[in-house]
Amino acid sequence: QVQLIESGGGLVQAGGSLRLSCVASGRTFSDNAMAWFRQAPGKEREFVAAINWVGLRASYAESVKGRFTISRVNAKNTLYLQMDNMKPDVTAIYACGFHSGADWYGVNFIRSWGQGTQVTVCS
Numbered sequence: 001q002v003q004l005i006e007s008g009g010g011l012v013q014a015g016g017s018l019r020l021s022c023v024a025s026g027r028t029f030s031d032n033a034m035a036w037f038r039q040a041p042g043k044e045r046e047f048v049a050a051i052n053w054v055g056l057r058a059s060y061a062e063s064v065k066g067r068f069t070i071s072r073v074n075a076k077n078t079l080y081l082q083m084d085n086m087k088p089d090v091t092a093i094y095a096c097g098f099h100s101g102a103d104w105y106g107v108n109f110i111r112s113w114g115q116g117t118q119v120t121v122c123s
């Protein structure tokens with residue numbers, strides 16, 4: 001079972017940037033796709049971005065394309081989400097997910113979740 005711990009959340013003004021990190025432990029990290037999801041108050045969890053096992057293929061929600069970048073450093077067992085030009089509507093708890101396969105096939109293949117980190121953007 002893999003354990004995931006997110007960090008890097010916080011309070012930022014609109015237009016600012018944050019970089020979230022997700023550190024994995026407990027099993028091999030480099031063989032599996034990873035993803036970021038978020039959940040805002042009163043809303044369902046939604047997909048943000050995903051990356052394949054080697055980091056060469058990424059998928060993004062339309063709402064974050066051009067502003068968010070997902071990446072990974074397998075040697076550090078770490079997944080990242082760079083968030084730029086942030087707007088208040090991205091305020092949510094952001095959580096990383098460990099995918100069962102090497103390539104991204106969707107949320108149904110997420111096997112482990114982190115506890116999440118709060119991101120708040122004020123205007």
